[in-house]
Every structure is written in structure tokens, then in C-alpha cells.
Amino acid sequence: MVDTISSTVAAGGSLLARFRSLLERLNRMPILITIAVLWLVLMLAIAVSADLISPYRFTQMDLRNRLSLPVFMGGSWAHILGTDELGRDVLSRLITSIRMSLLIAFGATIIGAVVGVTLGFVAAHFRGIVEQAVLALVDFSAAIPFLVLALAVLAFFGNSLVLFVCLLGFHAWERYARIARGLAISGRMHGYAAAVHQLGASPWRLYGRHILPNIASTLIVSMTLAFPEIILLESGLSFLGLGIQPPDTSLGNMVGFGREYLSSAPWIMLAPAFVITATALCVSLLGDWLRDRLDPTLS
């Protein structure tokens, strides 16, 4: 499937042909997926240009305008989404939070994939006791809900942004490890990987040049499925006050602080809550769609 696409692209060659095939693929996307992609593009654009587009600095307080209403509830255009209890502009905070949450989710997803794939390959390469150790670790991470594990680590080590991202990175590592190990073993037992090994290739070449590209589509699908989970996990921990700490802000963090004003100023919490939900929904829709198209073997 991917192969036919990539080979037609390669055969087409010219930029125009490539563009046309992109358009064709867009045409074949269901409307829901198109909306999801557009939403994610919007989120990415916001995250990238956060400093340029936010009307205020996200920490800037306007003490005379505390808890002012958003425009759609009859507020002024000075603060389109209203202000919070300290008079900080909700829109600006939302923009900064989107950047923070996406950054964490990207970082953590990549860390998880790198750790998982590496351990999976190590298990497949060395087999024996090494493999058993990795499998025991996989069992272990399946044994405790990740939220609880994360809470334990945060309790023992305290909180910092780097630790937090790394910690979230360990979410779902075992999924990548399982996939990478399984596919590497089956590749090595029979097929191209065994053949490349017999050519005298080093493990680096074998795993990096041959096995990794061959399992990439499966991995990308898994990453798309894990990404919204990390967004939800991050926002959940930040909501509990155990993730991102002020003065930094993230989506979950905003919802958490908005909780105090749920009855008097629900807009503080509603805007980030909507962004969290919509983003998680869009990425997982996209992931499901990609999975059906690229990789029917994943459950």
C-alpha cells in the first residue's frame, strides 16, 4: 500500500506529480479526517507562532479587569476569551499552554518511541536473558497504571520540566518495544533481515537501514495512537497540580486553576478543556484512520 504510493511518487518524479498525488490522497480522505487534519495544523501553527500571535504576555496581569467576560458572553474585545482571577488574558494563556502541551507531548512521544524501539531491538538482537529482562520490564509496566507510576516518581524525585517530559516518555514505551521486538525477530528469522545479516552487515546497518524503515509505518501509527494519551496524561497530572508548575502553564494546568472559579468564571476552564478534548480526538481519529490504511495488523 505505502509501497505502491511511494513507488508511484518516485516514478512520477516531478514536483507537480507529487503535488497532484497529494491532492488525490486528500480527496480520498473522509471529511472528518480532513477536519481533524485542519485542526491539528491550526494547533501546530499556534504552537509555532505563539509569541507572535498572543495579544498579551501570558503572565501579564490587568488587575482592573479581573474575571472579565469573554466576547461571546458579552465581554469586551480587549480580552476575546476573557481574563482569569488575576486579570491575565485567557487567550494568551491558552496560546502559550497549547505550545507547552504540544511540546511536551511531542517530546514524550519521541522519547517513548526511541526508548521502546531501542529496547525492542536489543531484545531481538541478543535474545536469551537480555530479552527475558526486557519482557519482564514490559510486564512490569503493564502491571501498574501509568498515572500511579508517574505519581510515585514525581513524589520521590520532585518535579522539573525535564523529568516530567522524560517521565511521560515512558508512557507506552512497552508498546513500541513489543512491536519492534516482534517485527525484528520475524524479520531476522526469515526474510530480508536474515539475508542482510548473511551479507555481513553490522547490527547498525541491519537495524537502522533495513528493519527500522520497514517497521516505520507501524511505529508511526502507534505514535499517533499514543500521542493523545500523552496529552491527556499531561493535562491530568497538571490538573492535579503535579505536572507543569506555575509560572509555566499548560492546558491541564489551566483547567486545574479554572476549577476554583467553575461557578463564577467557567470560561477560564472551558476553553482549555475544549482544546484538550478536540486535539486528543483529532489525533486519535487520524491515528485510527492511518492504522486502517497503513497497518491492518495492529489491533
Next chain:
Amino acid sequence: MLHYLLSRLLRAAVSIIMVVTFVFVVLRMSGDPAMVIMGADAPPEAIDAFRKAWGLDQPLWIQYFSFFEAIFSGELGRSMRDGRDVLSVVLERVPSTLALTVPAFLVNLVVGVPAGVYAALHRNSLIDRCVMVMAVTGFAVPSFILAMLLVLIFSVNLGWLPSAGQDSWLNAILPIATMGFGGAALLARFTRSAMLEVLGQPYIRTASAKGLPWSAVVWRHALQNAAIPTITIIGFMLGGLVAGAVVVESVFSWPGVGRLLVISVANRDLGVVQAIVLMIAITMVAANMIVDVLYGLVDPRMHGQARPARR
């Protein structure tokens, strides 16, 4: 069968050993365990007694084994906040948590399974679409947001239900609804696809071709076969319930184990955190093991194999 049971027991034991090892390592890495567990301002004689009890003056590998001994004899340290034995601090919260999780689990089953079966039997109908939308929403709306939306609607706007505390049974409704919805959505989605898969099998077509009434086919063949994969995610859902309890109890100020965990993490009351983590891990491992054994009983083909990977 015996082999299967034994091997499953062995895997469970390995998991528990790893959890304890994890706690041991994390505890070592974060400083002097005596100080960490007892708190820096604990009386020196108490700290000394703790050191002796845990064998902190011994070499590391002996400490490792005495750590196991301490844990399995229930010697988990004292809470920093009130100096009470952590095990009793944690255990007295367990009934509150069960009062939420058990009903929530029942809601999961009673709502999720029929919804999934109905959706599969009436594929592409309006109800099927609704079930699918609910299922996807159930994943994408995290429990803390759902909880707050419910509070916003039923407590703030309508004033029907209390939003926090544990004064009457009314307080439990919103938390149970929150936890019930997420799990039910997951279960409905899973049951639906398990049913669809079974309904597509040749033996179903054979059975209905033999002239059995459709309801009998569904009841006798489809449901029972779809139950097999559905059992597998129940262990997985338990993890979701535990994580859900942590969040939901915090939102609704419900004095259960989950809220205790969050408070203890915030206060770095490590003895309590350690006790809760161990307790949850052991419960989860045991539950997963029981599910696996059940699964092995229902489906003898699975002997010696792990359950199919779940997501």
C-alpha cells in the same frame, strides 16, 4: 492446565518482585530512606529503630532482602503528617474508594456490554452511530474534564447534586457517573468489535442457515464467543478505574485512596505513596492473573500464550 496456572503464577510473582524492586531503587535514589520515609523531623530514636528494622546498616543486597521482608510483614513506615502507621492510614481509605469503583465498574458492564452488542447487531443504525460517537468521546474527554462539566451542569446550573464531599449517597452520583461513562464507552467499543468479528465467522452463517432463529444464534453462539475476548480487557479496565479514581476523587474531594495518593505526592509523604503504589500494583497483578486464568478456563486454546495484545 497445571503448567499454565503455574507459569501464570510465576509471571505474577516476577511482576510483584519487580514492583518492589522499583520502589526500592527509587527510594535509594532519592536519598536516605529513613529520612525519606520517617520525615526529617522525626525523633532520632524512631529513625534509629527504623534503620535497624530495615537493616540500613547492612550491605545493599541484604537491605534489598530485608526490604522484602519488611514489606511482606506490613512494616511500611509511618506517615509524615500524623505519624500513624501508613498501612492503617491507607487501609481506612479503601472502603471509600471501593464505594466509587465497584458501582462504577457495574455501570461499565451494565451499560457498556449491552450497548456494544446492540450496536453490533444493528450495524450502521442510528444507535450504532451514537454508540461509536460516545465511545470516541469517552476516550477523548478526560475524566477531569467530564467531571467538571458534570459539576457545571448538575451542581452549578441545576443545583441538583452536591459537587464535593462525602455527606450523603448523593455525593457519590457524579463521581460514579464520571468513572462509569469512560469505562462503558471503552467496553462498548470493544464488545462491538468482538461481536462483529464473531458475527462474520462462518459458523454463525452455518447456524442461521440451519434454520435456528436469529435470536438463538445470537444468544447461543455469538454472545458466548464474543465474551472470550471481552474478558481480556477487564483487567485492563481495572487499571483505568484505578487511574480514574485518582483523578475523580481529587475533583470531588472524595476521601479515598486516590485523593490520599495525590495529597501525599504533593506533600512528599513518601511512606504513604510507597504503600499505595505497592497496594495498587499487587491488586492489579492479582486481578490480571485472575483474568488470565479465567481466560484460560474459557478458552483452552490459549494455554501457554499471553493474551492478545490490548490497547
Next chain:
Amino acid sequence: MNAGTADLLEARDLARSYTVRRGLLGRPTLVRAVDGVSLTVARGETLGLVGESGCGKSTTARLVLGIEPTDTGSVTFDGGAMPRSGTAAWAHLRRRMQMVYQDPLAALDRRLTVGVQIAEPLDIHRIGTAAEREERVAAVMAEVGLQPHHAARHPQSLSGGQRQRAVIARALVTNPELLVCDEPISALDVSIQALVLNLLGDLQERLKMGMLFVSHDLRAVRQISQRVAVMYLGRIVEEGDPDAVLHDPAHPYTQALVSAIPHPGKTTTRVILQGDPPNPANRPTGCAFHPRCPVATPTCRTQAPELKPRRSDGRRVACHVAHGEAAAARAPASLETC
């Protein structure tokens, strides 16, 4: 040892068993895939290895290439002991010994073009400059009958025969001295099998390679080999000149194999093998073939026959009856007619 000291490859008493275990605590069973195989391949010579599915042909092929360690026995290549798999010395030796696989599509990486993959051994072993590599790839592609434009194609857009040619080209690009072919034609369309077989024969002759040709197709082996070895349950039971072995099989198992070859216009007595198909996890005592052997004697049940030259014509065979050491239980079927 008919080739004396000049052998390119010499394998002595190779044995390899696998423990197959069901579940974590399941009882492990020992599968003796290869159980005491000795063989030699001289430079410029093709040794055919035949036997039914599961008798250990592929395992033997992996063992002689050193891809897998042997339990006992030794492999000597060009006078030196085979280094352990994965070591630098082993990897270095790969340029001199190559392999052709049964399923060419599985043996090629679908993500890379055929040209890149044919060049890969040169990259791995750092042979030549970029320009020289390109030249070498073009030359070897021409040699195996691929068009230059095939280099830019991905394996899945080639036909089965072209894929196998690409695999052969990749194997030949470093000018190996030994080529091991594991059922190289059995996955191909019947119409292409002969072409690829002829190609392999020509190349072997022209490049003076030693070749181990594994197959379950007696006729293919006869066409391409200078010598043939017949395997049964992990052991070689008969070895000799292909024409002689096929015309006058000495071992009852070979006789059965030969009689199973469909021959248009010839009416032969077919020896139908009785009993269960062989199971390497449960090797019968004595001669492993005795439960299925039509001429088995009581000795066969207890004593394993040795592979040694027959007194009459020097044919190497492992069978009590063929050596005249035990009287046949009943007269062998009239195989002489074929």
C-alpha cells in the same frame, strides 16, 4: 573424501538440535534438525542436497555458512575454521560465501531499490569507489540477465524470476567462491524454473564457484550437480554421482524418492512409503528410516547403519541391506526397471 585436500568447504559431523518448548513451563522437546552430517564441496563443484521437507536441509545450509553455531562438528572454509557468527572475521568472510534464498521477495528489502540492494555487499565490505561499485552492479546485473532499468525498481514491482535474478546478482557481486542455494527455484513459476536453473549452472561453471544446491527436486539436482547427497532425518543416507544415484539408487529411501518422480511414458513400480512422515523430535532408534522401510530387518531397529562406500561400486550409502550386512526382510520392489 573424493576431492582430497583441495576442498573449498569441509563440514564434519555437523549436529544441530533445537529445544522447542510450549509455554514458559512446558516440557522442552529436543528437535534434532541435523544429526551428524559430513560433506565437502570442492572449488568449481556443485553438490546437490536432496530430501523431503523438514529433514534438515536448510539447517545444514545455515550451518555450513556459519550463520548458526553448530552443537558439535566443525566447518572448514578454504582451510580455516569457520569463525563465530556475528564476529568481524565471520562478517569479513561473507564476501567469499553467499546465499540464494527460496523466496526472493522475502529475501529482499521492499523499501530499497534493487540496484541499491545489489550494491549493498560492496558498501558493507567497502569494496571499490562509488563509480567502481556502480560499474560492478551494472556488470553483474547484465550477467544474471537483468536490464539496466531494473536497478531503479523496487522488488515488489519485478516478476518472480527477475527478483530471483536480483538475489543472485546480490550474491555474486563480491565474486564469492562458495554459493549456497536453498531451494532457489521451488518458489518460482514452473515456466521460469528451468531458466533460473540454467542461469545458476552457467554462472557456477563460468565463475568456477563451489556450490551447495539444496532442493527437494531430484531432477533439478541431477541437472546441476556433479555430486548428490540424499538426506533423511538430519543425516546423509546416500551420496554419489547424480546419474548413478538416480538410475540405481542404493538406499531404500532414495529408491522411494526416485520412484516418486513422475516419468511420462514410463511405467514404474512406485514405492509407496508407509508409516508416519519423519519427525525430528522423535527420531526412531537404529536406522531412522526403519519404520517406513519396505526391506527393514531386525538389525535396522537397533543398529544405526554407517555411511560408507559400498563394496561393489564404491557408492556411499548408509543401509545394512545395501551393504549386504543383513538379509532383506522381503525382496526390494522391482526398482531396477526405472
